[in-house]
Amino acid sequence: MKLKFIEEKIFNVLMIVATLIVFGFFASIVWTIVKTGLPSLSWEMISQLPGGGFYLGKEGGILNAIMGSLMIVLASALLGLLISIPIVFYINVYLKKKSKLAYFTRLSFDVLFGIPSIVYGAFAFTIMIALGLKTSLLGGIIVITLLIIPIFVRSMDEVAKSVPSDLLDAAYSLGATKLEACKVVLRQIAPGIATATLLSVGKAIGDAAAVMFTAGFTDNIPTSLDQPAATLPLSVFFQLSSPIPEVRERAYAAALVLTLIVLVLSIVGRIITNRFSKNKLI
Numbered sequence: 272m273k274l275k276f277i278e279e280k281i282f283n284v285l286m287i288v289a290t291l292i293v294f295g296f297f298a299s300i301v302w303t304i305v306k307t308g309l310p311s312l313s314w315e316m317i318s319q320l321p322g323g324g325f326y327l328g329k330e331g332g333i334l335n336a337i338m339g340s341l342m343i344v345l346a347s348a349l350l351g352l353l354i355s356i357p358i359v360f361y362i363n364v365y366l367k368k369k370s371k372l373a374y375f376t377r378l379s380f381d382v383l384f385g386i387p388s389i390v391y392g393a394f395a396f397t398i399m400i401a402l403g404l405k406t407s408l409l410g411g412i413i414v415i416t417l418l419i420i421p422i423f424v425r426s427m428d429e430v431a432k433s434v435p436s437d438l439l440d441a442a443y444s445l446g447a448t449k450l451e452a453c454k455v456v457l458r459q460i461a462p463g464i465a466t467a468t469l470l471s472v473g474k475a476i477g478d479a480a481a482v483m484f485t486a487g488f489t490d491n492i493p494t495s496l497d498q499p500a501a502t503l504p505l506s507v508f509f510q511l512s513s514p515i516p517e518v519r520e521r522a523y524a525a526a527l528v529l530t531l532i533v534l535v536l537s538i539v540g541r542i543i544t545n546r547f548s549k550n551k552l553i
Contacts, residue, residue, distance in 0.1 A: 304530055308523030316521070317346055317528060321490040326509060328517045333525050338492045339500035340532075342408060344476045347415035348468055354416070355423035355467075359460070360453045363431040364439070375406045377428065382420040389480035396484035409496035411486030418481055419471035426470060431456055435445030469540030477503030503529045 315332055322331030362373040395414035404410060434456055442452045479502070488509075489498030503525055510522035 274526060301530070304523055304526050305480050307520060308525070308527035311517075311524040313528055316524060320492070325490075326513060326518060328513075328515045331337050331523075333503070333506050333528070335490055335492050336501040336503045336506035336525065337528065337532075339411075339486070339489075340407070340476055340503045341530075342493070343411040343415055343482065343486060343500060343502065344472055346412045348472055350412065350416045351419045351471060352464070352468065355420055355427065355466070356457075358424050359427045360456065362428065363434070364449055364456060366451055368436075374422050377425070380421045380424045380428075382456055384389055384425055387480070388418055388478050392481035392484040395481070399485065406485060406499050407495070407497045408486065408488030408493045408500040411482045411500055411502070412496075414481045414485045415475045415478070418478065419475050422471045422474060423467045426467035427460055427463045430460045430466075434459045465543045470538060472540075476533060476536075477504055477529065480506055487512040503532075 309332050315330075317332055317337060318334055319330075319332035320335050321333070322329055325331035358376070362370075366373045389543075391414050395410065395417065399405070399410055438455060438459070439452050447455075450516050482500075482502050482504060486502060488501050488505055490497040490501070491498075493500045507522045507525045507529070510518050510525065513519055
């Protein structure tokens with residue numbers, strides 16, 4: 272008994288140390304971004320387009336990158352949901368739990384989940400060349416949608432698998448069709464959908480490798496799908512590459528804006544998740 276007590280104490284200490292290490296890294300990153308970027312952050316920077324020589328330290332802002340990121344991420348999240356939800360319903364309602372097709376489908380999405388984003392970008396870029404498309408807002412939306420679909424599917428699937436089979440059996444016993452049973456599952460996985468959306472948006476809005484090949488970069492806000500679109504990660508990358516100290520400080524300000532956007536989206540996602548959780552059927 273004494274040995275088990277000692278082991279428990281050791282593992283408690285290890286867990287606390289691991290938690291403090293992770294929190295320390297998080298605090299260090301946030302502090303560096305805030306300390307370096309906050310002095311350079313201004314209303315003009317987030318409300319204006321880049322002027323001539325912006326990346327050489329002259330006037331202008333990053334409104335183009337903010338709007339480009341939001342356009343790509345919001346459109347990709349909506350498109351990803353429309354594609355992912357039917358897949359989750361199919362493998363959890365229409366297929367048997369021990370179906371080989373369901374197993375291989377989950378395995379495929381697990382593999383896709385682990386593929387680096389730059390591979391998605393290169394793949395999408397190859398397809399765009401074959402189709403004669405140029406870097407554009409549409410290209411960025413497509414590659415980010417492909418990137419986040421595995422996140423959507425696997426996150427929602429884990430929640431859907433936890434739905435009691437008795438709930439579906441009860442629906443079938445009342446004469447419900449499989450399509451009507453999907454409505455029952457949808458109500459149960461609503462918090463999972465909100466969480467998956469949060470994870471996907473956080474992943475998508477901070478990705479630079481994929482959109483570098485497909486969305487391109489511009490100093491203007493795109494007004495159509497065939498125009499190139501700037502993104503915040505690429506804006507940060509370009510400014511950090513500058514030899515001018517003032518421009519590098521602006522990069523940290525852009526990173527701070529990106530962090531604040533993710534924070535706001537996270538808070539909204541938590542609120543939505545809590546609301547759905549309170550209204551579950553069970």
